[in-house]
Amino acid sequence: MRFSSDRPIFAQIEDLLxxxxxxxxxxxxxxxxxxxxxxxxxxxxxxxAARALQGLADSGLARCERGMGFFVxxxxxxxxxxxxxxxxxxxxxxxFFKRLDELGIGIDEVAGMYAARGGRKEDGNEAxx
Numbered sequence: 001m002r003f004s005s006d007r008p009i010f011a012q013i014e015d016l017l018x019x020x021x022x023x024x025x026x027x028x029x030x031x032x033x034x035x036x037x038x039x040x041x042x043x044x045x046x047x048x049a050a051r052a053l054q055g056l057a058d059s060g061l062a063r064c065e066r067g068m069g070f071f072v073x074x075x076x077x078x079x080x081x082x083x084x085x086x087x088x089x090x091x092x093x094x095x096f097f098k099r100l101d102e103l104g105i106g107i108d109e110v111a112g113m114y115a116a117r118g119g120r121k122e123d124g125n126e127a128x129x
Contacts, residue, residue: 001042010048010049011052013038013042013044017032017061018084021061021080026072028076029074031068032053032062034070036049038052038053056070057070060073060079061073
């Protein structure tokens with residue numbers, strides 16, 4: 001993983017693991033890598049990895065079982081998606097709307113392109129592509 005200098009490494013590791021939860025790579029009850037495993041695979045200090053794991057636990061995405069390690073909390077996937085939605089609506093969407101205005105693109109045009117690419121159906125199920 002290539003880390004950026006604008007955020008602490010432990011926070012970027014938290015984001016990486018949270019995204020894996022959102023993507024379904026890690027599900028409720030799945031064991032997370034240990035701090036040593038995470039440190040070795042990402043080439044960071046194990047203490048940095050441990051701080052990331054503790055951050056996931058503090059946010060409710062993970063739970064720690066003494067002597068066993070960290071596991072994705074039962075509510076972890078739902079919390080991870082909810083946090084991603086909060087960030088999207090609070091940060092990304094306003095920038096997107098600003099860009100639409102700058103370029104003179106209407107929401108109908110965006111909706112048409114979204115539908116053409118096979119976006120989500122009204123019932124929330126992923127459309128087949």
